[in-house]
Amino acid sequence: MAQIQLKNVTFSYKYFPSIGGGLFKSSSGLKSKVALRHIDLNIEKGDTVALLGTNGAGKSTLLKLISGVFKPEQGVVKTNGKIYSFFGRNVGVMPQLSGYDNLKVRGLLLNLNDKEIAEKIEEIVEFTGLGEDLERPVSTYSQGMRARLTFGMLMFVNAEILLVDEGLAAGDKFFLAKTHKFVNDLLDQSKILIFASHSNELLRRFCKKALWLNNGEVMAFGSFETVLKQYNQFKK
Amino acid sequence: MNFLEDIKGGLLRKRLWIELAKLDLKANYQGSALGVFWIVLALMLKVGMLSVVYSMVLDKNFGDYILFLALGILTWNFISSIITNGATIFRKASNFMQQMRLEHSTFVFQNVYKECLVLLMYQLFAIPLVFFIKGTEILSWMWFWVIFGYLLIILIAFFASFWIGWLSARFRDIQPMLGSLVVILFLITPVLWPPPEKFADSLYFQLNPFFHLLELIRAPIVQGEVPVTSIWVAVFLLTLNMLICLIFYSKVRDRLVLWL
Numbered sequence A: 001m002a003q004i005q006l007k008n009v010t011f012s013y014k015y016f017p018s019i020g021g022g023l024f025k026s027s028s029g030l031k032s033k034v035a036l037r038h039i040d041l042n043i044e045k046g047d048t049v050a051l052l053g054t055n056g057a058g059k060s061t062l063l064k065l066i067s068g069v070f071k072p073e074q075g076v077v078k079t080n081g082k083i084y085s086f087f088g089r090n091v092g093v094m095p096q097l098s099g100y101d102n103l104k105v106r107g108l109l110l111n112l113n114d115k116e117i118a119e120k121i122e123e124i125v126e127f128t129g130l131g132e133d134l135e136r137p138v139s140t141y142s143q144g145m146r147a148r149l150t151f152g153m154l155m156f157v158n159a160e161i162l163l164v165d166e167g168l169a170a171g172d173k174f175f176l177a178k179t180h181k182f183v184n185d186l187l188d189q190s191k192i193l194i195f196a197s198h199s200n201e202l203l204r205r206f207c208k209k210a211l212w213l214n215n216g217e218v219m220a221f222g223s224f225e226t227v228l229k230q231y232n233q234f235k236k
Numbered sequence B: 001m002n003f004l005e006d007i008k009g010g011l012l013r014k015r016l017w018i019e020l021a022k023l024d025l026k027a028n029y030q031g032s033a034l035g036v037f038w039i040v041l042a043l044m045l046k047v048g049m050l051s052v053v054y055s056m057v058l059d060k061n062f063g064d065y066i067l068f069l070a071l072g073i074l075t076w077n078f079i080s081s082i083i084t085n086g087a088t089i090f091r092k093a094s095n096f097m098q099q100m101r102l103e104h105s106t107f108v109f110q111n112v113y114k115e116c117l118v119l120l121m122y123q124l125f126a127i128p129l130v131f132f133i134k135g136t137e138i139l140s141w142m143w144f145w146v147i148f149g150y151l152l153i154i155l156i157a158f159f160a161s162f163w164i165g166w167l168s169a170r171f172r173d174i175q176p177m178l179g180s181l182v183v184i185l186f187l188i189t190p191v192l193w194p195p196p197e198k199f200a201d202s203l204y205f206q207l208n209p210f211f212h213l214l215e216l217i218r219a220p221i222v223q224g225e226v227p228v229t230s231i232w233v234a235v236f237l238l239t240l241n242m243l244i245c246l247i248f249y250s251k252v253r254d255r256l257v258l259w260l
Helices: A059-067 A099-109 A114-128 A131-135 A143-154 A173-186 A200-206 A224-235 B003-012 B014-028 B035-057 B062-086 B104-138 B142-170 B174-188 B209-223 B228-252
Strands: A003-015 A031-043 A048-052 A074-080 A083-087 A161-165 A192-196 A209-214 A217-223
Touching: A003 A059, A003 A192, A031 A059, A031 A217, A048 A059, A048 A200, A048 A224, A059 A074, A059 A083, A059 A161, A059 A192, A099 A114, A099 A131, A099 A143, A099 B014, A114 A143, A114 A173, A143 A173, A173 A200, A192 A200, A200 A224, A209 A224, A217 A224, B003 B014, B003 B104, B003 B228, B014 B035, B014 B104, B035 B062, B035 B104, B062 B104, B062 B142, B062 B174, B062 B209, B104 B142, B104 B209, B142 B174, B142 B209, B142 B228, B209 B228
Parallel strands: A048 A192, A048 A209, A083 A161, A161 A192
Antiparallel strands: A003 A031, A003 A074, A209 A217
16 A cells, blocks of 8 residues: 655755865865755655645655655654655656667666566657657757656656656647646556646646745645645745 | 665676667677678787887897787786776766666676776787797696686685775866876886886785786786785685775765766
8 A cells, every 4th residue: 555654854955056065174165954844744555746835845855755765864754655756757768778778777777677668658658649750869858848748758657656856847739738647547546646747737737735835844735725725925 | 775786786787788788899899891800800909019028128028928928918908997987888878878777786896897998808829829938838737727817816806896986076186196196007007017026026926916916817817826925815805805895985975976
């Protein structure tokens, strides 16, 4: 049964503030910033949760903590169910490689066998309509084609928990309708979706609940429309 | 997860790193007519030109010198690539490591496997050259020691790649420093020139670990000798690199992704 639990989770990320620095100054060069503070959260099977918050609110960090990419400094993150994470529109896409190679690498990353990868790619070619363009390097793609390829990568999903950071905005209206149907079919009652995006329209399409983060703290968690209303009032 | 589990997990992702290594290699020669054959051609040109000049400068027999140089350069190329590319292993893998929790060894395997493919391609030039210069007399048990030498060098490269990658991700000065260091090491290590006989046993050469790594391959083929001292030095280096990884893995395991 898919489930996510966070108990008193605090996390700070590290970053190099500038291109300067030196071997002996690097310890001070690596800065630290608290991204999430004392987060308690319980997400059950079938929940589709929109992450709301301004830039730097902690949305991406929260997704990375749930996916296991980051380990919390304090507190516990417990997940039950296979996780598929998809962070950023271009993350994981290697522009020098062809669309086909990118899709193959994605399948290998998920430990799928060759037959499964070939079947999935066939499905993705049909769905995205990229056809022979998949043979070309991704660096030659238009923005719309890149968006379609990125969505194609998302189609490899074979997990109970789906974590998406800015990845479902896929090109024109016609394609967007297709992606909407695909994601809805995917999210049966046993799956969890946590989706971070700045597009309220997209969030409304896919999510029934919302979690509002501000400065690394949970401001509200509940039904999508209620929390969105609170968030919009706060922004004013 | 401990270091050994990381390696085990990395091995299970064999298909991924083999594919990434092949794509990485091909991407370097994208659009070129000769493709990856440039790897062999570049070595042949380098060894050919340097042999003509340095056999005269050092007053050496051309046949003996070209063999000495070819084996030295191809082994050095492997070592230097491991050092310089090792510095960017994890930073290049940042896209993947920021997506999901992956074993550090996945990307070390990728880099070492890629360099092994290059090393194998070098043999397309080296093996015929050895037979051309040495004839069939070279067909002896010495090959066992050459293969054993390569195995030791590859294992050292594997473990050294971890800590070079960690250190370079954490301290951004390490990568440019290693770039300069490799050039200096090339000039002070007997790659282009054999150690002068009267200084062969001097501490200057004996304390240079890279000299011993080159000797693992050169001594059995060029001198027909088993490089006993160099084998012990290589075993020591292997143990040292393994220990560094075992000690530091738990400290960097969760932090590495924050430094990328």
